Amino acid sequence: MTDAPILITGGAGFIGSNLADRLAADGHRVRLYDALSRPGVERNLAWLRSRHGDRIEPIVADIRDATALAGAARDAKAVFHLAAQVAVTTSMADPRADFAINIEGTLNLLEALRERNDGTPLIFASTNKVYGDLADLDYQLVGDAYAPVDPTVRNHGIGEDRPLDFHTPYGVSKGAADQYVLDYARSFGVPTAVMRMSCIYGQRQMGTEDQGWVAHFLIRALEGKPITLYGDGLQVRDILDVSNAVDAYVRAWQRIDQVKGRAFNLGGGPANAVSLRQLLAHIEALVGRPVDVRYSDWRAGDQRYFVADTRSAEKALGLAPKVNWRSGVAELARWLAAERRLNLPIDEPLLQAAS
Template sequence: SSTNKVYGELAQLDVAQCDGRYALPAVPRGVPETAPLDFHSPYGCSKGAADQYVLDYRRIYGLRTIVFRQSCIYGPRQMGVEDQGWVAWFAICAALGWPITIYGDGRQVRDVLYVDDLVDLYYRAVEAEPRLLSTVFNVGGGSEQAVSLLEVIGMLEDELGRRVALRFADWRPGDQRVYVSDIDAARRAFAWSPRVSVREGLGALLAWVGEHRTVFEGAGAS
């Protein structure tokens, strides 16, 4: 399990703005596995080093390894916090009436993948053919499940039937305006595709938060 953070800020790709969100016109299907690595943060460095070690252990010791560079994974039982697990954090705040802080303008885009779809892919990888070992795959919702932060807020409001309190703060250093995974390689290799739509996934996540309100109440939002 690696991360899209190994690609850094993707400064080599021009960012455009259209339909109220950011986009990368040069890669309409998303960022491919051939994109240059750029271990831009301590988190990216730690994940990037592990990413490369796993590949080398396959080459040197023959371990059965595959690297999944994962985008935003979300779903029930995710104890999201403000700087990790943002989809779950948004759902928790929205359900409990806490304000959500948006760093930047909210038009930044991520592809999101529901946890059940990720687990399905892992099961398929366990049975992978030898030719797929020591291979890197970008894993996420892909271009079909790419959403801006404000679009996620809108979906949460639709599910809850009320507005969500927002506050805005400055951009954080190193934040990508856009990251969308090109998942075509994973689709072909594992005959896999995300099945759970963003709206379905958010609905399931909100239902879980609602069933476990006492876990979160009392913690409050910072």
């Protein structure tokens, strides 16, 4: 193991801090590049420093600062690029900032590695939004959830062979960055891989209405505040515990010679597919009281159904079994209640049963 640091852009964020914790625990030096603009992430940074001390090197800077970013990447032995503008709603309000952060920021980092020309790998956090709103699929209602009529999609989910179809400025910017990352492997030999993520949840997630919705639902329920569902609440996502996501990122780095130039769909898969209404029912059981649910119009680019076909990632990366969504959400509820010092009761028998 060399003493060169591993660079994580967005390293104080939800996935970044969990990834940093794993890498530092494995004995690596970890350089966190983060603007600390998202509320709550400074607590993640403090937590990492308290656990790992000097193995954590923070750089507080913006991904749009090409000079600072090149300096941070100058001696990194690997790069995990998680820094991004992450909300569809924000991209609709300010497309220029979305473009500058997600496309220019990614290009800045790729150029820094291309100029090094020494085989430093980059693993990129992409999104299922690169597949668009999937409006061409036919759906049927099964209980309180949408299900695809196509049996292959229903049984396995959306595969990487699905045509790309960018929708909303966020979808365009993340999709363009996704393609830049893959092309730098083809055109310039930079060893890169792309993770097209479904909904990741878990400890250290500071969820908001626009991003991190599993944690957001839990926080609102724990605080006794109303939750707004956009659409009918029957839309389905496959949710993945952050520990499984971190393992996939680490394994992609470890196997970069075998997977460079490839994109993988990363999510909970069909076994962890859940509609918003089904998740809320589980949350109500955990907190022991009804949740005040309100409804509003569908939002731009929202998918009625997205479940990742994870077979390619599982085979190529040798991934461990996924955390069951019920037990994972129960553990997140426990962590959020403790982290926010909430005295509201969580149903301990249900927590134990879910685990």
